[in-house]
Amino acid sequence: MSHAQRQETAEPTAAGAARPMTGNEAIARGVWEAGCKVAAAYPGTPSTEIMENVAGYPAEDIHAQWSTNEKTAMDVAIGASFAGVRAFTAMKHVGMNVAADALMSFSYIGVNGGLVIAVCDDPGIHSSQNEQDSRIYARFAQVPVLEPSDGQEALEFTRAAFALSEKYDTPVFVRSTTRLSHTRSAVVLGAREDQTGRAFHDLPAKNVMIPAHARRQHGVVLERERRLTEMLSDSPFNRVEPGQGKVGIITSGIPYTYVKECLPDAPVLKLGVTWPLPDRLIRDFAASVDRVIVVEELEPLIEDALKAMGIAAEGKAYFPREGEFSPEIVHDGFANAGLMDPRSNAAPFEFAPMVRPPVLCAGCPHTSCFMALRALDARVAGDIGCYTLAVVEPLKSIDTCVAMGSSIANAVGMAKAGTETKPIVATIGDSTFLHSGIPPLIDAVYNNADITVFILDNHITAMTGGQDHPGTGRTLRGEPSPRVDFFELVKSLGVKHVHKVDSYDIATMQQQLREAVAHKGVSVVISDRPCVLDPVKIKGPAMEVAQESCIACQACMNLGCPALTWSEEWHEGRHKVQIDPDACIGCSLCAQLCTSHAIKPIAEPA
Amino acid sequence: MADKPNATKNVLIVGVGGQGVIMVSKVLAQLCQADGHDVKQSEVHGMAKRGGGVFSHVRFGPKVWSPTIPEGEVDILVALEWAEGLRWIKHLKPDTGTFIADCQKIVPPFACRNRKRGAEPAYAPQTPEEIIDQVHAGYVMDATGMAANLGNAKASNTVLLGALSTVLEFPEDAWQDIIAGTVPPKSVEINARAFAEGRAWAQGGEKRIDVTASGLHKAHSEVHHPQVDTVVEITAEWCKGCDICVKMCPERCLRLNGQLKAELALPDLCTGCQLCSWLCPDMAIKVTNTPITEPAE
Ligand SMILES: Cc1ncc(C[n+]2csc(CCOP(=O)(O)OP(=O)(O)O)c2C)c(N)n1
Ligand code: SF4
Ligand code: SF4
Numbered sequence: 001m002s003h004a005q006r007q008e009t010a011e012p013t014a015a016g017a018a019r020p021m022t023g024n025e026a027i028a029r030g031v032w033e034a035g036c037k038v039a040a041a042y043p044g045t046p047s048t049e050i051m052e053n054v055a056g057y058p059a060e061d062i063h064a065q066w067s068t069n070e071k072t073a074m075d076v077a078i079g080a081s082f083a084g085v086r087a088f089t090a091m092k093h094v095g096m097n098v099a100a101d102a103l104m105s106f107s108y109i110g111v112n113g114g115l116v117i118a119v120c121d122d123p124g125i126h127s128s129q130n131e132q133d134s135r136i137y138a139r140f141a142q143v144p145v146l147e148p149s150d151g152q153e154a155l156e157f158t159r160a161a162f163a164l165s166e167k168y169d170t171p172v173f174v175r176s177t178t179r180l181s182h183t184r185s186a187v188v189l190g191a192r193e194d195q196t197g198r199a200f201h202d203l204p205a206k207n208v209m210i211p212a213h214a215r216r217q218h219g220v221v222l223e224r225e226r227r228l229t230e231m232l233s234d235s236p237f238n239r240v241e242p243g244q245g246k247v248g249i250i251t252s253g254i255p256y257t258y259v260k261e262c263l264p265d266a267p268v269l270k271l272g273v274t275w276p277l278p279d280r281l282i283r284d285f286a287a288s289v290d291r292v293i294v295v296e297e298l299e300p301l302i303e304d305a306l307k308a309m310g311i312a313a314e315g316k317a318y319f320p321r322e323g324e325f326s327p328e329i330v331h332d333g334f335a336n337a338g339l340m341d342p343r344s345n346a347a348p349f350e351f352a353p354m355v356r357p358p359v360l361c362a363g364c365p366h367t368s369c370f371m372a373l374r375a376l377d378a379r380v381a382g383d384i385g386c387y388t389l390a391v392v393e394p395l396k397s398i399d400t401c402v403a404m405g406s407s408i409a410n411a412v413g414m415a416k417a418g419t420e421t422k423p424i425v426a427t428i429g430d431s432t433f434l435h436s437g438i439p440p441l442i443d444a445v446y447n448n449a450d451i452t453v454f455i456l457d458n459h460i461t462a463m464t465g466g467q468d469h470p471g472t473g474r475t476l477r478g479e480p481s482p483r484v485d486f487f488e489l490v491k492s493l494g495v496k497h498v499h500k501v502d503s504y505d506i507a508t509m510q511q512q513l514r515e516a517v518a519h520k521g522v523s524v525v526i527s528d529r530p531c532v533l534d535p536v537k538i539k540g541p542a543m544e545v546a547q548e549s550c551i552a553c554q555a556c557m558n559l560g561c562p563a564l565t566w567s568e569e570w571h572e573g574r575h576k577v578q579i580d581p582d583a584c585i586g587c588s589l590c591a592q593l594c595t596s597h598a599i600k601p602i603a604e605p606a
Numbered sequence: 607m608a609d610k611p612n613a614t615k616n617v618l619i620v621g622v623g624g625q626g627v628i629m630v631s632k633v634l635a636q637l638c639q640a641d642g643h644d645v646k647q648s649e650v651h652g653m654a655k656r657g658g659g660v661f662s663h664v665r666f667g668p669k670v671w672s673p674t675i676p677e678g679e680v681d682i683l684v685a686l687e688w689a690e691g692l693r694w695i696k697h698l699k700p701d702t703g704t705f706i707a708d709c710q711k712i713v714p715p716f717a718c719r720n721r722k723r724g725a726e727p728a729y730a731p732q733t734p735e736e737i738i739d740q741v742h743a744g745y746v747m748d749a750t751g752m753a754a755n756l757g758n759a760k761a762s763n764t765v766l767l768g769a770l771s772t773v774l775e776f777p778e779d780a781w782q783d784i785i786a787g788t789v790p791p792k793s794v795e796i797n798a799r800a801f802a803e804g805r806a807w808a809q810g811g812e813k814r815i816d817v818t819a820s821g822l823h824k825a826h827s828e829v830h831h832p833q834v835d836t837v838v839e840i841t842a843e844w845c846k847g848c849d850i851c852v853k854m855c856p857e858r859c860l861r862l863n864g865q866l867k868a869e870l871a872l873p874d875l876c877t878g879c880q881l882c883s884w885l886c887p888d889m890a891i892k893v894t895n896t897p898i899t900e901p902a903e
Contacts, residue, residue: 020639020647126650150646183648183673184632186639254673261672327676343678348700348740353693354730356622356714358656375853389656393719553879554721555856562657566718566727572895573723573834574877595854595881 015191023180026151026187027118028053030158031088032062035195037113038080039064040073042435043464044092045127046181047120051090052467055476061192066468066476069404069435070095074102074117081115082207084198086162090118093134094403098436100137103171105209107141108217110169110224112201114162120176123297124324127178129384129403131322133298138173138275142225145173145275146237147253151185157237157272159190168224175274177297179254179324225276233280237272240285247339248289250282250302250313255295258330262340277305286311293318293337297325360389362563363538363587365458365503365529369427370395371559371593372510373454376517379414379422383407383437385429385463386531387456394560398427405436412440412449423517427454431461431469434484438493444522445494452516453524456503457486458531466534474535490524497523504529506592532585540586542602543579549598550576556590556599564590614667616675617770620694621686622712623660626763629788630684631662633767636784637776638666648673657714659690682773684766686749687712689730698741705741706769706808708749708762709734709819721857721877723833734815745769745808748816752807753800758793761800768804778805834895836878842867844890851882851891 013019021029027050031039039062041051055064067073070091080087091099096119103117119137122128138145146161148154154176161172205213232238243266251259252271259268269285271277274296286292286306294303294315306313318333319325334340360367370390373380374397382388382398383406391398400410411426428437433455444451461467468474473483490498497519501509509527516523532538545567552571557564563583566575579590581602591599617634621627628649635647643666650661663675680698685691685707698705717728734746749765764785771781782798789797808814847866852858859872860882868891870876883891 020635020645178650179648179673182650183646184635185646185670185673186644257671257673261676264671326674327672331676349692349696351692351730351732354689354714354728355716356657356659356689357716358658359715360656374858386656394715551879551881553856553881554718555854555881557715557718558856558858560715562715564715564718565713572879574721574725574879575718575727595885 013189015189018186018188020184021151021155021187022049022182022184023148023151023154023176024049024120024182025053026154027090027158027174027176028056029187029189030155030161031116032057033155033190033192034114034116034159034162035086035193036062036088036116036162037085037195037197038062038077039088039090040067040076041090042067042070042073042095043461043467044070044095044120045464046122046176046178047090047092047095047118048464048467049181050118050120051476054088059477064476068470070099071102074099074106077115077117078102078106081111081113082200083113084200085113086195087113087115088118090120092128093119093121093132094128094130095119096134096137097132098404100141103137103141103143105214106171107143108209108214108221109207110217110220111165111171112198114165115171116158116161116165116174117171118158118174118176120178120181121298122178124178126324129401131298133301134173134175135274135301136299138175139301141171142221143171143173143275144168144228144273145175146272147175147274148180148272149253149256149270150180151183151187153272154180155187155189159193160237168228170224170228175253177254177324229276229279232273232276232278235273235278238278238281239270239272240281241268241270243267246290248285248292249295250285250292250306251295252302253297255297255325255330258325258327259295261327262331262334266339271302274302277302279309282306282309282311286313293339295319295325295330295333298322357392358389359560359562360386360395361532362561362583363532363585363589365527365531366390366456367395367559367561368503368506368509368589369454369456369527370397372506372513373397373425373427375510376425376513377422378425378452378517379420381407381410381414381424381426383426383428383432385432385456386458387427387429388463394558404432405440408437408440408444408451408453411451411453412444412447415449415451416447423452424450425452425454425517427456429462430455430457430459430471430486431467433486434469434471438489441490441495441522441524442493448521450520451522452513452519453522454513455486455490455524455526457526457528460531460534462531462534466531468535472535486526490526495522495524497521498526499524500526500528502529503527504587504589506589532587538585542581542584542586543588543591543599544581544602545577545579546598546600547576547578549596551596551598552576553595555595556593559589559593561590614665614670615774616680617664617682617684618661618675618680618694618697619664619684619686620659620661620690622690623657625660625686625712626760627660627662627686630686630763630767631664633781633784633788634664634770635666636788637780638664640780640784641776643667644670646670646673659693661690661694682706682770684770686710686763686766692730692732692737695737695741700742702742704773705737705744706766706773707734707744707746708766709746709816710748710750710762721879723877734819738813738815741813743773743812745813746815746819747804747807748818749804751816751818752803756796756799756803758796761793761797764789764797764800765804765807768801768806769808771801771805772808833898834878835898836876837894837896838870838873838876838882839892839894840868840870841890841892844888845886846888848887850885850887854885855882
C-alpha cells in the first residue's frame, strides 16, 4: 500500500453497509469498531495488511504504528493496556515466538484496557519458514483463542475479543490463517464503540511480576481458565448445528467451511473458541452421536483434549497434521472415515506443469551482492527477506537460513567452531537487522568473531510488500521520523572495519567484500541501494543486447534477472540473449558482466 | 451434481505476478455480489510480486462455503498466461468446463538455464490445438495482441473478461459499468473497446484458436544443431592464478587448485563457450570444439 493511499484516510464506511473484505481487512475493521486506541505490529505474511488497514482509519481514532519487532509491538500494546485503553497487536505465527516472552508474563498480569492479539498462521507454508500452530501458544499462555471462519466472523470476533479480554482480565488471541486473511467475502459493518479510557490501575501486586506476585497470579490464571471453560459452554462463539446421522463433526476456523462443503447435512459443533474448550458443550454433543470426528488444520489440539476428557474422538487418523487443508483433503479424510465416496481421480491432463519459481525483481539491488558472494566462495549464513531467494540457482550462494536475525550469530558460531576453511559471511536485510540483528552484532564484536557482516540495505521491508521501518525515515502513517544511520550505528558498536558500497557497482563491491573478508575480526559492508519495487517503482531507460555482438555465453543470465531471456537468434548452437524492455529497469548489472560489450542502453531515436 | 439448480459456480483465474489476476477476479466478484450472490474470492499472493504464479478462486451462488474450488470442479478457467493455464487445467470440470486463455508466453529465466547446444527454453511444449481438443469448450485468444492493437497491451485482462462474459449470464452493461469503475479513468474508453472485442471474438464459436496462437510453441523445434566434443586444455606453467577465468566462467566449472592453478573441476558442465580462453591474459587456456559427425544412415 502506498503512502498516498494510506494518507487519504477516507471517511470509514458507514455502519450497516455490506462490503467485500478480506479477513485481514475485517479484523482491522473489528479493531476500529471496538474503540481500540493503540495498535502496533511488525509486518509478516499473511498478517501484514491488518495493520496497514488499521492505519486506514483516522489518526484521531487510533494510533497505529510499525514497531521494530513483534516483541516491541506486543510491549507497546501492553503499555497502552496498562494506561487504560484498548490495545491491539498483529503478527504472523513465527512473530509469536519473538513476542512470547512478554505474552507469557502478561497473561499473569491481565489487562486494564482490553488487549487483543491477531496471530496469522500459515498452514501450507505459502510464505514462511515453518507452519507452527499458534493455538498451542494460547493453551501455553492460558489465554482464549478465537477462530473466525469467514470475513463476517473475523470482524465480529475481533470486536467481541476486546470485551472478553476486559471481562476476564486476559489478553485474547484472534487466530487467522493465510486462507482466511486473504479471502474476500461480504461483511456487514458496524459503528465504532465509544470507549473512554480507564485510569491506570495502581496495583503493584498485579502489575509487577516479582516472584511473590507471580506465584499468586498463577493461581488467578488457573481460576480464570476455569471460569472461561464454564462460560464457553453457553457462549454464542460455540454452536451446535444439528443434522442428520450419528456421526458428529467438531471443527473450527476455515476447516469448518470445508466440512460444510463436503457434508452439508452432518451434525456439527462449530467452535469459535478453540482454547479453552467448552467441556460441558462438548460432552453433550459427543453423547448425542455415535462417533465424533475432529477436523482441524495442523496440530490435534482439540482432538487430544477430547481424548483427555475420555471421549473417543477421531481426527488425525484421517486428516493430515501438516499442510493446508482444502475441500479435496477434507473429502479424502471423510472418505477414509467411511462417510463419503472416494473422489474420482480421472485426470485427463497428465503432463507436469512448468516450473516457475519466484525470482528477485529485474534490477533488484540484492542480485549483484550474491553474485559477488558466490565468486568469493564464502560460507554464507543467510537471513530472511527477498534475498533468501539467492538460495537457488543461478545466484545460489546462501548456505543457511533459520529465523529472522539468526544470520549474524550463526556466523559467530561457525567461526568459533574453527572447522571452516572458507571466509564466513552473514547476510542480513535492513529491516531484519533492525528487528533482531543488532544484539548478535554486538555479540560478534564482544567475542571478536572473525566474520564479515553484509547488511543489504534496500531502504525498505521488501519481502512483505514494502513497509517502512526506522531506517526509512517514515512511520506507518507516512509521517517523517529520524532515520537510523546504519554506518554510524555499526561504528558505535565497536566495529572497526565498516564500508558502504553501491551494489550497482559490481567491481567496487567485489573489492570491498574481498578487503572485508581479509580483515581479521568483525567487518561490516553495507550495500546501499533502494529496492526497485517499493516504496516507489524504479524504472530507468531499458538496456538492449546488440545481437551482432552477443556470443551467447549467457554469463549475464547468471544474474537471474527476469528481464533477460533467450532471443530467437543463435550463436554456435546456443540462444543469444535479449532484454524485455518493459521489464528492464536499466540497472546495468548485466552490461557490467558482459565480456563482449553487447549490452547498452537502448539507442535514442535520432 | 453439476446441474443442481442452486449449485455454486466456480471461476479460477490464473496468471503471473503483475498481470492483473486480482483485477479480473475483483471485477467478477463485484459483479456477482451486485447481482445478489454470496461470493468468496480467495487468493494467495505471498510470492506474486516475485514473478511466481498467481491464482484467484471466485465462487458464487446462494451460499458459498469453501473459499477454494475443489479440483475438477472449475466451471471456467481464465488464464492470463499460457503455461499458467496449463498448470491449472486439470482442475476444470471434465464434461462441462470452459478454458479461456491468452496465448501470450512469459518465459521465466529459469526456463533458459540450459547452455547445451541446441537447447530450447524449458517452456510448456503443449500446443493450443492439442489442449482445446481435450476440453469441453475453449478459447485460446491473442488477448495481449488485441489489446496492443487498441493501444494498450495491459488491457488484455479486459479482453479476457469480454470472452468470460459470453459464458456467464450477466448483462453486458453490468460488466461494462463495473470495469469502468475499476480501471483508471483515462483508460475507461480503451477498456470498454477491449471488452467488446473479447466478447465478439468469443461469440464466434465454442472452440476457437486465434490464428497467431495456432501452432504456437512449435516454432523452431526444427532448428538442428550439431553436438560437439569439447576439450579444455590448461597449461599450468603459464597460469599465474589470477582467477579471472574462475570468476567469469558462466557455468562456474573452473576452480583454482591447491597450487593456485586453474583447472576444469566440473567438465560435465562445460559448454565449450570459450570465454575462459578469450579472457585469460596469459593464453593458458585452449578450448577446441570438434563437431561429432553422426554416422551416415
Ligand atoms: C519473526 C518474523 N517476523 C516477520 C517475518 C516476515 N518477514 C519475512 S522477511 C521480512 C522482512 C525482510 O526485510 P529486509 O530484511 O529489509 O529484507 P528485504 O525483503 O527488504 O530484502 C519479514 C518481515 C518473519 N519471517 N519472521
Ligand atoms: S521487492 Fe525489492 S528487494 Fe525484493 S526482489 Fe524486488 S527489488 Fe529486490
Ligand atoms: S539492465 Fe540488465 S540486469 Fe538490469 S534490469 Fe535490465 S536486463 Fe536486468
